[in-house]
Amino acid sequence: MAEKVHPNEGGVRVNPVDRRGRPIHPAVLNAAEEIGRRALRHAERQRIDPAVAATLLEEAAATVSRAMSAPAMSRNPIRDLRSYLFRAFLRRVNKRLKRELSVAESLQIRGRDTPDAVDPRLSIDNKILIDEFLMQCDPATRDMLWRRIVGFSWREIGWSYGISSHAAESRFNQAFQKARRRLGLR
Amino acid sequence: MVRRRITEREASRKEEELLVFARCYLSDAFPNPERTGCPPDDALGLMAIRAVDSDASLSEHLMCCSPCFNTYVGHLAEARAKVRTTAWIKRSAVAFGIAAVLAIAGYLFLATHRSAPIIAPRNQAPTVAPEKPGQTQAAAIYVPVLIDLSSASPTRGSKQSTARAVPQIIPSGSPVALSLRLPLGSEERLYLITLASGRRIVWSASSQARRENGDTLLQVHADFKDLSTGSYQLQVSSGGRRLSVPVLIKGAPPNSTEQQR
Numbered sequence: 526m527a528e529k530v531h532p533n534e535g536g537v538r539v540n541p542v543d544r545r546g547r548p549i550h551p552a553v554l555n556a557a558e559e560i561g562r563r564a565l566r567h568a569e570r571q572r573i574d575p576a577v578a579a580t581l582l583e584e585a586a587a588t589v590s591r592a593m594s595a596p597a598m599s600r601n602p603i604r605d606l607r608s609y610l611f612r613a614f615l616r617r618v619n620k621r622l623k624r625e626l627s628v629a630e631s632l633q634i635r636g637r638d639t640p641d642a643v644d645p646r647l648s649i650d651n652k653i654l655i656d657e658f659l660m661q662c663d664p665a666t667r668d669m670l671w672r673r674i675v676g677f678s679w680r681e682i683g684w685s686y687g688i689s690s691h692a693a694e695s696r697f698n699q700a701f702q703k704a705r706r707r708l709g710l711r
Numbered sequence: 712m713v714r715r716r717i718t719e720r721e722a723s724r725k726e727e728e729l730l731v732f733a734r735c736y737l738s739d740a741f742p743n744p745e746r747t748g749c750p751p752d753d754a755l756g757l758m759a760i761r762a763v764d765s766d767a768s769l770s771e772h773l774m775c776c777s778p779c780f781n782t783y784v785g786h787l788a789e790a791r792a793k794v795r796t797t798a799w800i801k802r803s804a805v806a807f808g809i810a811a812v813l814a815i816a817g818y819l820f821l822a823t824h825r826s827a828p829i830i831a832p833r834n835q836a837p838t839v840a841p842e843k844p845g846q847t848q849a850a851a852i853y854v855p856v857l858i859d860l861s862s863a864s865p866t867r868g869s870k871q872s873t874a875r876a877v878p879q880i881i882p883s884g885s886p887v888a889l890s891l892r893l894p895l896g897s898e899e900r901l902y903l904i905t906l907a908s909g910r911r912i913v914w915s916a917s918s919q920a921r922r923e924n925g926d927t928l929l930q931v932h933a934d935f936k937d938l939s940t941g942s943y944q945l946q947v948s949s950g951g952r953r954l955s956v957p958v959l960i961k962g963a964p965p966n967s968t969e970q971q972r
Contacts, residue, residue: 559747563775566742607748608771615775651732652740664770668762671773671780674734675787681794685762 537561537579543587550590556606557586564614571618571652581621585613612660619653650710658704666700669693738784741777748772749779759786853888853932856881860947861894861926863954878942878957883935891929891947893920894954902929902949906938906958913938935960 539557542548549557561582568578589610592598603609626649659667665686672682679690686693743749750769758765773780858879881887891904899920906914918931929947940960947954 562745563741563743563747567740567775570740570742605768605771608768608775611775648732651729652736654729655733655736659774664765664767665762667770667774668758668765670730670733671783672762672787674730674737675784675791677787677791681791684794687763 537565537582539579539586540583543583543590547587547591549586550593552606553586553590553593553610556610557582560607560611560614564611567615568618571622573618573621577621578618581617582614585610585617589613615656615660619656622649623653654704654708654710657708658701661704661707662700666697669697673697734784737774737780738777741775741780743776743778746778749776752782755779755783756786759783759790853886854882855890856887857890857892858945858956858958859892860954860956861892863894863956878959880959880961881935883938883940883960883962885936886932886934889929889931889933891931891945893927893929893947895927897927898949899927900949902947904929904931905946905948906935907944907946908941913943 537558539549539554539561541554561579564582565575565578568581569575573581589603589606593603626646658670662670669682669686672685677685679694682697683690683693688696750772754766754769758769773783858881881889889904893902897920899922901917901919904916904918905912914933914935916931916933918929920927920929922928938960940962943958943960945956945958
């Protein structure tokens with residue numbers, strides 16, 4: 526997993542101080558520069574301007590840097606800083622997408638009323654729900670989602686984890702309901 | 712009930728849509744052409760096979776790296792195919808085993824029942840029956856009964872004897888040692904002996920005929936305790952030839968009952 530990355534080789538430069546001039550933790554800065562290109566590519570796929578995406582990444586880095594200096598974090602240190610930072614960035618991307626969507630709705634500039642139009646709300650809601658689910662749940666439940674995607678039955682998933690099919694399904698559904706509740710979805 | 716079914720179907724459809732979306736989204740939305748931070752392929756393969764021992768950092772990487780996600784999905788599909796094949800082989804082996812056991816059991820059942828009489832009356836010899844308290848050894852004694860079938864052989868000519876044959880008596884109170892004297896010239900072969908009430912066969916046995924002092928005799932043990940008293944037809948048949956005589960099953964006389972006591 527750990528390998529050498531050279532952020533300067535076409536990487537993304539992240540501002541070493543936040544908006545209020547507070548320095549960003551060097552480890553966070555390093556991680557932000559490592560994941561920068563991936564983060565910008567992801568944002569691009571979501572039709573977010575790269576400049577906006579870079580700002581979102583800097584904001585995420587600043588928040589994580591602040592969180593790292595909090596006393597609670599010393600008791601439970603971050604295991605994988607890059608993944609943690611990427612998730613923080615992803616949350617900001619999702620929040621941004623939601624906001625854009627509500628603005629578009631209020632202005633009624635979406636062409637979804639035309640017969641051929643595809644309602645983008647559903648895919649954005651699904652994206653946010655999937656992200657939230659993956660960020661919240663434990664690795665085993667996350668793996669259950671991947672197995673479901675491939676077409677595993679609950680029986681096969683239960684067998685993989687040494688639990689009953691009902692227990693596997695219940696665990697997965699509870700995690701999904703939790704994510705839905707957090708997002709205010711039914 | 713119907714509403715519940717519709718709700719379940721709707722939920723299932725929504726889940727299916729979400730899974731399809733998740734696959735499209737995760738396999739495309741996180742490009743990583745430089746493969747920054749990607750784990751080796753073996754680690755993903757191992758995770759697909761042994762889910763319980765999976766590394767949390769691998770799992771976290773998979774949610775934000777589409778190339779790794781696609782590789783992992785491929786490994787999962789392979790693992791699933793293997794599991795399904797193994798399960799199919801196991802199931803087939805179990806089904807084959809069950810079929811073999813059933814076939815053997817069926818064969819044994821048929822083999823044991825083929826040698827038994829076709830109609831099995833409960834005429835087990837009293838000697839093998841468990842003894843009840845108070846039951847004496849006298850109950851196991853067989854009462855010898857000789858039934859003469861020598862005159863039962865069909866005669867030549869169209870006119871049959873109109874004289875009604877006198878039925879021979881068989882006691883029903885205790886087991887009997889039946890000796891059937893066959894007509895003169897009967898062969899020493901296996902005969903089927905049946906006792907019929909009207910068209911219903913109530914008892915049957917088979918016995919090998921033996922010649923003693925010029926007579927051909929069939930000897931068989933029987934117990935007619937369960938049969939109701941009355942007239943029956945005793946038939947002896949072999950090789951398409953059938954002899955029939957009327958018999959009367961009669962309760963034991965009072966003095967003999969007292970003797971047994």
